[in-house]
Amino acid sequence: MDLAIFILMILDLRIEKLVQGGEGMARLPDGRVCFVQGALPGELCTVELLQNKKDFTRGRVVKVIEKSPDRAQPKCPLYGKCGGCSLQHLESDKQALYSERVERENFKRLAHVELPENFVIHTGPAWGYRNRARVVIATSKEGKVRYGFRMQKSNGIVSFENCPVLTPALNDFLKSNASKIYEEFVRSLPVNRKKPFELDVNLFDNGNGKVSYYYKGMPASDFEKKAVSIVEMAGKRIQSDASVFFQSNLQLLPELVNAVQNAVDEGLDNGEASDAWLIDLFSGVGFFATILKDRFKKITTVERDEGCLKHANVNLSAENVSAPAEDWLAENVVDIPATLIVDPPRTGLPPSALDAIVKSSVNRLIYVSCDPVTLARDFAKFRDAGFELKRAEGFAFYPQTPHLEMMFVLSR
Ligand SMILES: C[S@@+](CC[C@H](N)C(=O)[O-])C[C@H]1O[C@@H](n2cnc3c(N)ncnc32)[C@H](O)[C@@H]1O
Incomplete structure (x- = not known):
């Protein structure tokens, strides 16, 4: 043709x-x-x-x-328009099974590795799970307020009244507060500044009755009250705010936390990793390190987003570093078999960070990933450098979408 x-x-x-x-x-x-x-x-x-x-x-x-x-009949009237939940045509209780097949093949094709027989995908609620979202609040010239998600390609807005994957608390909050937030934003503008008709807002439901929010330009005096919140997880109180990264499925998160804790304990028990030093790279507000802090003599967290540092300093007393992980690895010698957790963004590990880990004395690595494709790419490099896959688990953090969270444990 x-x-x-x-x-x-x-x-x-x-x-x-x-x-x-x-x-x-x-x-x-x-x-x-x-x-x-x-x-x-x-x-x-x-x-x-x-x-x-x-x-x-x-x-x-x-x-x-x-x-x-x-x-399945898609539940949301915006299926196919919003771009967000493109797997709604597949029965919710079959999604994990299909994902498992996709990942088994993905890892075979991209990394030439069979996922272990016992590879499982942990599942949670199929709807109403997403506790973190970025929405746009928009007004017409006449002042009528609506809200929605920003479309990826056109930058337009898909309005909604009730998004079935958001937690009920986030849907209720938007219904009651979208206009108030927009008015509050307009009041904060300098008198002679033309008011824009669209406002991007980050929302965060802490799973315990508080919805916090943040928009660029929020007056600093409002930040503590409106943007900051505390999540309780694994017996720890973890402070964060709506402007920075936090995990977005609080209902299933305990299973990932549990898997990471078990992987850490196994390494300490079998001697592959030491309790002398925990290094948490791509640490956000120090999420994993806070949960694991009682097990280690020394802890380092490394996170690029400066907004996370003040929370990490509240969450744990440790060497909390605000820097790109690859820069920290280039400047610091890891010469003991430290316990290492990495949880990079979708892009995976920067090549120089991966090389530095391979050259370090780390023998056991816990790799948490939100993109199985970059995980497969990075795993292949670790395997070529002598690491073996010890454990693989999946977490259906984003039902109705093709995205999957995974945890790999590698050792050499
Ligand atoms: C998937 S999140 C994980 C955060 C944390 N582990 C948690 O569970 O909340 C990835 C984090 O890596 C940070 N990040 C992205 N690129 C980075 C880099 N090159 N060095 C350090 N941190 C980075 C992001 O700001 C984000 O907070």
Whole structure:
């Protein structure tokens, strides 16, 4: 087919499997792969091709001719418009099983490793789980207030009244407070400043009756009362605020915490890691280090976002460093088999950080990841440097979406 004259093409395709990112995968008659948004394995779908590349194509379902028994009616009226919860067409109680298959294949393909037989995905509530969100509060010229999520591509806003994955506390808070927050923001502007019609706001539900919020330009005198909050986890009080990173599924988080604690204890018990030093890299407000602080003689936390430091200093008395992890690793010699936890953003470990860990005396690494693709990439490098995969666990922190949290334990 001449790519230049490709305008519109509709064809019937049998979906082979689900792939990373949640799309169904099929093959075109010419052998190229087609990634189909909204399709499930086994289904026969009429697909409209939207993207036509030399090596692959992309399409969307126009009609499902033969349905999977696992197909569900999307619960949210904004499915397909908001861009947020693209897996709602798959039964909630089947999502972890499909994710497990996707990840087993992902790790085989990208890292040439079989995930262990006992690899499990821990699950929690399918809806009403998300305790952290960024929303836009917008007003019309007439002053009518609405709120929604910002669209990734167009920068437009998808308005909602009730988002079914947000916690009930966040939905209630928005209904009662969106107008007040916008008015408060307008009052804080200098008199002669033209008021914008859109305000990006971070919201955080601490799971214990308090919703905190933050917007750029919030008066410093309001910050403590409105943005800061405390989460109770594993018997510890952890201070944070709505402007910085915090885990976004508090209901399932105890299972990840438990897995990390067990992994740490196992390393201390079997002698692979020492209680002389815990290093928590990409530490946010010192989340894991705070929970583990009683087990170690010395603790270092390293986090790039300066806004986290004041909380880390409240949460634990340790060497809390505000710096990129790769810079800290370049300047500090880790010459004992310290216990090391890394929890990088989606991009995974910066290559220089990974190299420094390999060259250090660390023999056991607990790697928490929110992106299995970069985890697979980094794992392959650790494996080539002599580390073995000891344990792998998954956590369905983001039901209705294709995203997955994982924890790997590596040792050498
Ligand atoms: C997935 S979060 C984990 C935070 C923390 N472990 C927790 O559980 O709350 C990743 C953190 O890494 C921080 N970060 C991103 N790049 C970094 C870098 N190069 N060095 C240090 N921290 C970084 C982000 O600001 C964010 O707080």
